[in-house]
Amino acid sequence: MAVDTPVRERTVDEYKSDEKPTWCPGCGDFGVLNAVYRAMRLKNFAPHEVVAVSGIGCSSRIPYFISTYGFHGIHGRTMPIATGVRVARPELKTLVFGGDGDAFAIGAGHFVHAMRRNLDLTYVVMDNAIYGLTKGQTSPTSGAGFSTLSTPQGNPEQALNPMMLAISCGATFVARGFSAEPQKLADLIVRGIEHKGFSFIDVYSPCPTFNKVNTFKSYKESVAELPGDHNATDTIQAMNYANSDRPLYLGVFLQREAPTFEQHVLQQQSGDEGARQTVLQGLFNRFS
Numbered sequence: 005m006a007v008d009t010p011v012r013e014r015t016v017d018e019y020k021s022d023e024k025p026t027w028c029p030g031c032g033d034f035g036v037l038n039a040v041y042r043a044m045r046l047k048n049f050a051p052h053e054v055v056a057v058s059g060i061g062c063s064s065r066i067p068y069f070i071s072t073y074g075f076h077g078i079h080g081r082t083m084p085i086a087t088g089v090r091v092a093r094p095e096l097k098t099l100v101f102g103g104d105g106d107a108f109a110i111g112a113g114h115f116v117h118a119m120r121r122n123l124d125l126t127y128v129v130m131d132n133a134i135y136g137l138t139k140g141q142t143s144p145t146s147g148a149g150f151s152t153l154s155t156p157q158g159n160p161e162q163a164l165n166p167m168m169l170a171i172s173c174g175a176t177f178v179a180r181g182f183s184a185e186p187q188k189l190a191d192l193i194v195r196g197i198e199h200k201g202f203s204f205i206d207v208y209s210p211c212p213t214f215n216k217v218n219t220f221k222s223y224k225e226s227v228a229e230l231p232g233d234h235n236a237t238d239t240i241q242a243m244n245y246a247n248s249d250r251p252l253y254l255g256v257f258l259q260r261e262a263p264t265f266e267q268h269v270l271q272q273q274s275g276d277e278g279a280r281q282t283v284l285q286g287l288f289n290r291f292s
C-alpha cells in the first residue's frame with residue numbers, strides 16, 4: 005500500500021537565492037520581494053515548481069533574488085516569454101514581474117492581449133511611476149506636470165490608469181497593493197496565484213532615487229483599503245473605485261470566473277463539441 009509522504013513546511017529563507025539585491029537603499033522593490041517570499045511560503049511551493057519571468061528594469065532584476073527558476077527577459081516582452089513558459093510547462097506556476105515602463109509603455113500591446121486571452125498567469129507590476137534603471141525618465145504612470153530627465157519643463161501627458169486598463173481589457177483578477185505593506189501584498193499575491201486566469205497586481209513601489217513625487221510618504225497619505233462591502237464581481241463598481249484619485253484604493257477590485265486561454269485551446273483540440281460549447285459560453289458570459 006502506498007504511503008503518502010508528509011508535505012514539508014518550508015521556510016521563507018528557502019526562497020532566497022544567494023544573490024543579494026542590488027537596488028538602492030530604500031527602494032520599494034525590497035518590500036515587493038519580501039511579499040513574494042512570504043507568498044511562496046504561504047503556498048508552500050517547492051522552488052522548482054515556480055518560474056519567475058521578468059522584463060528589463062530595476063524591478064525586473066527580481067528573478068535573480070528568488071531561488072526558483074527564473075527568466076530575465078527583454079524589455080516589454082514578459083508576456084510572450086511567460087506565455088511560452090505557461091504553454092510549454094503548464095505544471096509550473098508562472099509568476100511575471102516588471103516595471104511600469106516594461107508593462108505599460110513598450111510592453112503595453114502584449115499586456116493588453118494577455119489579459120484579453122485570460123492566460124493563467126500572475127503579473128506583479130512594480131509601479132514607481134518612473135523609469136528607474138535608465139535614471140529617471142517619465143513612464144506612462146507618471147503624473148502630468150512631473151519634471152524629470154525626459155520632461156524638464158514638466159510632463160505634458162496624462163497618467164495612464166493601469167487598473168482601468170486591466171478591467172476594461174478583460175483581466176479576471178485585478179488588484180492593487182503597496183510595497184510598504186508586504187503582508188497585505190503577500191495575501192494579494194496568494195489570491196492572484198490561486199485565481200484561475202489572468203491575475204494582475206499593480207503595486208505602488210516607490211523609487212526614492214529618481215521620483216521625489218510618488219513617495220512612501222505621499223502614498224501613505226493617500227491610500228485606503230477598498231470598503232469591506234465592495235462586490236469584486238461587479239465590473240462597474242470596480243471601475244468606480246479604480247477611477248478614484250483620493251483615496252487610492254488597495255485590495256482586490258475585480259475577480260471573475262472565465263475559461264482560460266489554456267482551457268479553450270485544450271477543449272478545441274479534444275474534439276469534444278459539448279465541452280467546446282461550454283467554454284465558448286463561458287467566454288461569452290465574461291462581460292455579461
Ligand SMILES: Cc1ncc(C[n+]2csc(CCOP(=O)(O)OP(=O)(O)O)c2C)c(N)n1
Binds near residue numbers: 062063079107
Ligand atoms: C528595447 C529596449 N528599449 C529600451 C531599453 C532601455 N530601458 C531599459 S529599462 C527601461 C525602463 C525601465 O523602467 P521600468 O520598466 O518602469 O522599470 P524600473 O527600472 O522603474 O523598475 C528602458 C527604457 C531597453 N533595455 N530595451
Ligand code: SF4
Binds near residue numbers: 028212
Ligand atoms: S533607481 Fe529607483 S527603482 Fe531603481 S533600484 Fe534605485 S530606488 Fe529602486
Ligand SMILES: [Mg+2]
Binds near residue numbers: 131136
Ligand atoms: Mg518604473
